[in-house]
Amino acid sequence: MSVRSTIQSEFQNVAAEQERKLAALTDDLKLIDSGLDSLSFAIVVARLEDALGVDPFSSDTAVDFPVTFGDFVRLYESVAK
Amino acid sequence: MPSKPRSLWESIGAAGVPLGRLCGASAIVDLADLARSSSLGGRLEALRGRSVLLDVKDPLLAALAMLELDGVAARMVLCPADLAPEHLPAIARGAAADARVGDTEGPAASLEGIEVSVGVEPRLRPGPLAREISHTTEWVLLTSGTTGVPKLVLHDLATLTHALSDTRPGSEPIVWATFYDIRRYGGLQIFLRGVHLGSLVPAAPGEAVPAFLARARDAGVTHISGTPSHWRKLLMSGAASMIAPRYVRLSGEIADQAVLDALRAAYPNALVAHAFASTEAGVGFEVRDGLAGFPATLIDAPGAKVRLTVADGTLHIRSAGNAYGYLGEEAASFPRGADGSVDTGDRLEERGGRYHFLGRAGGVINVGGLKVYPEEIEAVINAHPWVHMSLVRARRNPITGSVVAADVVLAEEVPGGSRPSAEALTREVLQRCRETLAAYKVPAMIRVVPTLAVSASGKLVRPDA
Numbered sequence: 001m002s003v004r005s006t007i008q009s010e011f012q013n014v015a016a017e018q019e020r021k022l023a024a025l026t027d028d029l030k031l032i033d034s035g036l037d038s039l040s041f042a043i044v045v046a047r048l049e050d051a052l053g054v055d056p057f058s059s060d061t062a063v064d065f066p067v068t069f070g071d072f073v074r075l076y077e078s079v080a081k
Numbered sequence: 082m083p084s085k086p087r088s089l090w091e092s093i094g095a096a097g098v099p100l101g102r103l104c105g106a107s108a109i110v111d112l113a114d115l116a117r118s119s120s121l122g123g124r125l126e127a128l129r130g131r132s133v134l135l136d137v138k139d140p141l142l143a144a145l146a147m148l149e150l151d152g153v154a155a156r157m158v159l160c161p162a163d164l165a166p167e168h169l170p171a172i173a174r175g176a177a178a179d180a181r182v183g184d185t186e187g188p189a190a191s192l193e194g195i196e197v198s199v200g201v202e203p204r205l206r207p208g209p210l211a212r213e214i215s216h217t218t219e220w221v222l223l224t225s226g227t228t229g230v231p232k233l234v235l236h237d238l239a240t241l242t243h244a245l246s247d248t249r250p251g252s253e254p255i256v257w258a259t260f261y262d263i264r265r266y267g268g269l270q271i272f273l274r275g276v277h278l279g280s281l282v283p284a285a286p287g288e289a290v291p292a293f294l295a296r297a298r299d300a301g302v303t304h305i306s307g308t309p310s311h312w313r314k315l316l317m318s319g320a321a322s323m324i325a326p327r328y329v330r331l332s333g334e335i336a337d338q339a340v341l342d343a344l345r346a347a348y349p350n351a352l353v354a355h356a357f358a359s360t361e362a363g364v365g366f367e368v369r370d371g372l373a374g375f376p377a378t379l380i381d382a383p384g385a386k387v388r389l390t391v392a393d394g395t396l397h398i399r400s401a402g403n404a405y406g407y408l409g410e411e412a413a414s415f416p417r418g419a420d421g422s423v424d425t426g427d428r429l430e431e432r433g434g435r436y437h438f439l440g441r442a443g444g445v446i447n448v449g450g451l452k453v454y455p456e457e458i459e460a461v462i463n464a465h466p467w468v469h470m471s472l473v474r475a476r477r478n479p480i481t482g483s484v485v486a487a488d489v490v491l492a493e494e495v496p497g498g499s500r501p502s503a504e505a506l507t508r509e510v511l512q513r514c515r516e517t518l519a520a521y522k523v524p525a526m527i528r529v530v531p532t533l534a535v536s537a538s539g540k541l542v543r544p545d546a
Contacts (some may be wrong), residue, residue, distance in 0.1 A: 007129055017511070017515075018520065023337075030318075030319055031317050031318075031319075032219055032289070032290065032291070032317065032318040032320070038310055038313070038314050038449060038480055039448070039449065039481060039484075039520055039521055041317075041480045042448075042449070042478045042480035042481040042484050042525065043484060043525040043526075045244060045478060045479060046476060046484050046486075046525050046526060047479055047525070047526065050526070055479060057339060057479030058479065058481070062339065062342055063339045063342075063343060064343075064344075065313065065316035065317050065343050066317060067317060067318070067319040068319075
């Protein structure tokens with residue numbers, strides 16, 4: 001699975017578990033409008049670390065915090081092995 | 082700050098700056114109007130000398146009630162907006178509450194022992210108000226407990242304002258905004274700063290980041306505080322540029338270098354500071370150099386008003402801002418050491434002249450500023466017939482500091498049952514957790530493992546969080 005499709009499926013899984021209505025995952029979707037709350041994002045990031053082996057938010061490097069879904073995917077693509 | 086104010090109202094009047102405003106989501110109140118009018122519908126005197134449960138959702142109403150009740154009530158119990166209603170009876174009992182201040186939206190209070198129930202409203206009613214001070218009000222704050230029932234932490238105006246005594250009013254008015262619930266210790270500190278130094282904009286429960294920032298901007302926010310989790314949420318909201326504060330404060334969780342750097346980039350003209358405080362130990366310190374951790378020179382600093390020490394690997398604090406103790410059944414469990422200092426339970430490690438926080442001792446997990454006791458979640462997981470034992474632990478997370486993870490050992494056999502697949506068991510356990518626990522306590526991941534380490538004394542080996 002590509003990084004993008006892994007991310008998409010984790011967004012969908014977590015939204016279903018947290019009983020949240022997920023917006024269509026287009027690149028210009030603002031994360032704040034995605035339907036996920038902070039806890040949901042925390043779970044998504046933890047699961048992506050297991051699935052992709054990376055956590056691009058890791059604390060010792062500078063991070064541009066993603067604002068849109070496209071930013072989020074690019075952040076992972078830039079560090080994925 | 083006067084040397085010994087007898088009430089919060091007297092204290093803010095003597096602070097040396099003009100009274101500001103309380104900017105709620107529902108209304109904006111000029112503090113000066115409280116001099117001659119009341120939010121308690123003429124019922125303030127009915128609360129004199131009583132132990133009052135302050136049980137309102139709206140932080141604006143809580144702020145008004147706190148300002149009016151200090152010096153009048155014998156005791157005031159601050160219930161945060163997200164308090165589970167089923168804990169109210171135990172809290173009322175533990176605090177010997179005989180009165181309640183609520184909002185009309187709140188649950189109808191038919192609590193045992195409550196003799197007087199008063200509504201609070203943002204529309205102030207004028208009336209003859211003496212604001213006579215008759216009591217040194219005890220302030221009771223709630224923290225989460227192992228069984229889910231909060232512990233009652235005893236403070237008063239003197240301990241709560243101890244950290245403010247260094248704060249000098251500046252030449253320009255200060256407008257504090259906070260993501261916190263002002264009924265919890267960190268938020269209460271910001272409430273007290275706001276009303277002493279100018280105005281306050283508290284976030285409303287469940288309020289979206291852009292809506293809160295719009296209110297803060299309209300109020301002219303200069304100072305703003307939240308947990309690193311709040312700040313990451315703001316940075317990811319795309320709305321950060323709506324405000325231009327002079328001072329940005331993080332506390333309540335470990336502030337890592339990434340979030341500090343991102344805030345400095347988002348707010349180049351602001352001082353970005355991170356602070357440490359706990360409900361039991363009070364305010365510890367503030368770090369203003371933009372770096373994660375804190376300088377080792379703060380530990381055992383001679384002559385410090387707040388004495389910081391490290392014992393058994395955790396941060397201890399001794400100051401006049403320490404809480405007096407726990408009320409009720411939990412009184413004996415208050416973490417005060419032999420030297421009088423309070424053990425924060427936060428583990429430290431020294432690296433290159435700075436101390437860094439490692440997490441909590443005893444496995445307590447901090448999810449976005451909310452404490453989670455593993456035992457409470459393990460009890461729910463272990464109730465599944467096919468679970469032999471479980472271990473709930475913290476997993477580091479860049480969004481909420483930590484998330485909850487669980488390791489589960491399956492039973493060998495269950496009479497009359499066929500062994501479920503690991504996948505089915507995980508699903509069922511998660512379902513049980515979702516039905517009985519708050520969302521932040523539900524494990525983000527469950528692993529089925531062959532064994533868990535048990536110590537010689539028969540206890541689960543619990544890694545520090």
